[in-house]
Amino acid sequence: MVGKELPVPEGTRCELCGMMAVKAVKDDLGVVHYYCEHHIPAETAKLDVRHDHIAHQAHADRGKAASTLGKEEQAHDEHAGHTVEMFRDRFWLSFVLTIPVVLYSELPERFFGFTMPVFPGSAYLSLVLGSIIFFYGGLVFLKGAVRELQHHLPGMMTLIALAITAAYIFSVAATFLDLGHTLFWELTTLITVMLFGHWMEMRSVGRAQGALQELAKLLPDKAERIKGGGTEIVPVSELKVGDLVLVRPGAKVPADSVVAEGQSSLNESMITGESRPVDKKRGMEVIAGTVNGEGSLKITVTKVGENTALAGIMRLVAQAMASRSRAQILADRAAFYLTIIAVITGSATLIGWVSSGAGWPFAIQRMVTVLVIACPHALGLAIPLVTSISTTLSARNGLLVRERMTLEAARNIDVVLFDKTGTLTKGEQGMTDIWTVEKNDRDRVLALAASVEAQSEHVIAKGIVNKAKQEKLSIVGSTQFKAIPGRGARGVIDGQSIEVGGPKLLEERKLSLPDALKKTTDQAGKQGKTVVFVIVEGTLVGAIALADLIRDESREAVKALKEMGVRVAMLTGDSEDVAKWVARELEITEYFAQVLPAHKAEKVKELQKDGSRVAMVGDGVNDAPALTQADIGIAIGAGTDVAIESAGIILVKNDPHDVVKIIELSRATYRKMLQNLGWATGYNIIAIPLAAGVLASQGILLPPAIGALFMSGSTVIVAANAQLLRRLQLSQGKKM
DSSP: OOOEEEOOOTTOBOTTTSSBOOEEEEOTTSOEEEEOGGGTTHHHHHHHHHHHHHHHTOGGGHHHHHTTSOHHHHHHHHHHOOSHHHHHHHHHHHHHHHHHHHHTSSHHHHHHSOOOOOOTTGGGHHHHHHHHIIIIISHHHHHHHHHHHHTTOOOHHHHHHHHHHHHHHHHHHHHHHOOSSOOHHHHHHHHHHHHHHHHHHHHHHHHHOHHHHHHHTSSOSEEEEEETTEEEEEEGGGOOTTOEEEEOTTOBOOSEEEEEEEOEEEEOHHHHOOOSOEEEOTTOEEOTTOEEOSSOEEEEEEEOGGGSHHHHHHHHHHHHHHSOOHHHHHHHHHHHHHHHHHHHHHHHHHHHHHHTTOOHHHHHHHHHHHHHHTOTHHHHHHHHHHHHHHHHHHHHTTEEESOHHHHHHGGGOOEEEEEIIIIIEEEEEEEEEEEESTTOOHHHHHHHHHHHHTTOOOHHHHHHHHHHHHTTOOOOOOEEEEEETTTEEEEEETTEEEEEEOHHHHHHTTOOOOHHHHHHHHHHHHTTOEEEEEEETTEEEEEEEEEEEEOHHHHHHHHHHHHTTOEEEEEOSSOHHHHHHHHHHHTOOEEEOSOOGGGHHHHHHHHHTTTOOEEEEEOSSTTHHHHHHSSEEEEOOOTTOOOOTTOSEEESSSOTTHHHHHHHHHHHHHHHHHHHHHHHHHHHHHHHHHHHTTTGGGTOOOOHHHHHHHHHHHHHHHHHHHHGGGGOOOOOOOOO
């Protein structure tokens, strides 16, 4: 179903090109979209179809969804035809008809010394062809002007309509009333060039809207569902939670699922931005749209439709595309005032030249040229193209921007405040050190501990077992396993009693530590590490230290942020010793320890007291108040859970280095905005006086057609400059 149509708030601009919006549509995912007359209903239908496709996971039915447009919408579409193809077709027809108009004007004789042959009715050839071009090629501008005036916000369409209407009325009058030479060749070339400019602009805008289209293509058309002893090919839209699906090597995952059987590596770059394949095995989650590697997987569907990660990502991308930046608001305001200035300047030009005795034809030429030159088309395009492309880039890199203003503000961040657990650290216990007593073998001590802890579900036990597996040590089954509450665990291996536990276990066994080991373990405790001891038949053989492991990416992220001139701070609910150790390891000088979740927002305020702009980076759950208080809230490690309301930017991966990418993208986007705004406004400052004829005494005059060419040229330059943003390579960081 195509989304429900809603009223358009006054002053709202099209999210695709920045022109005046005339239609609002709420899609099936709850996102409201605004469109100008050039992007409805065909473009609306396409976007709705993309959302509908994700919401129902029916990639194969996208064409059918387009046919669900009501008769009224279809009729409007056939009548208006406001598409890229429409501008292309009108341009070519106008171009062909403009050729004879130019040939039968005074230009050939003036510049080449020849005239076209005369035939009965040739005197009215320009009138006939010019009228066709005006009412066919120029109709889109006339209708656009009416809509702008209805919203009391005259803009580029109003200026174009004024220019071509003035030229056409004068030319018709001159044809029958002998008022001098007509302006038909100026009129036809003006409309033709303007159509060409709009055609090129819409092509650029279409290329810029890549994020949603790319996301919509990720899902496969079909899925291979396991049923009974075999499989059946079904549309993805028919999958239900609990279905068992076979994913063959090289195939795409059809729905968010959990691996039930098999082992493989998946390419998740299109969802998370992670360039390396991610290993998957039984019990691990897989995301819809990711690509399977060489292994075969059987997966159990856990989420379908709008609950999938891909649907959530699409919602966020769509919201970002629909949102507006501060720069866009300023550009819109500037375009409005430029329109007013152009009308006043054009009127003054007309009156001034008529008063000077230059004659109506010349005065109207100058007025038309002013109106054309001053058209804020490039200004209206300068920001939307840049922000649209940056939204696409962010999605490709696993950065989900909810509001464009948030991304724009990231360039001015003074302090990045990281929550420690799960952000700078992995949020899971991992082995950091192992010490042996006397001549005991290190690997044997670790293998014995892992063999006992293999039957435990405790986080400490999992850390020991994972380390043993990483080092490919032999983990044998222990018998008579027993958990010792508050102390550790015990098991029997090869007839020997093996115990693994903390200091209380040592006290119960009346064991003491050698001086060197006691000094080492005490120091580890001050660093926030948990130390467990391994006892074999009542004899201490070694000790193992575990801690919340610091992410390898965190060191590079902190270093990169400092190099960018950004302060880095950390807060945690852990003890002072733990916070101090992590801060020292990462070379962070500002940190807050023993901070309860309810008090994290207070620490953000503390950093903001001196006027610093703070970006808070947390997990989006207990950090919600702090994320909201910060100038920019960044939720890290969202994974498949992208519905985090308290964050302005969501990082799909658990990679703090992505914060560096945010600032890089923000700064690059802002530079492009300034470049485009500088060109669009600077061009008008220089061109308007020339169009008015201030240098006419020097023989410098801009004909309306040349003015239209320059105006369209500025639009193309702005569009091309925005496209260069696609070449931006965001920092990938270094794996330590």
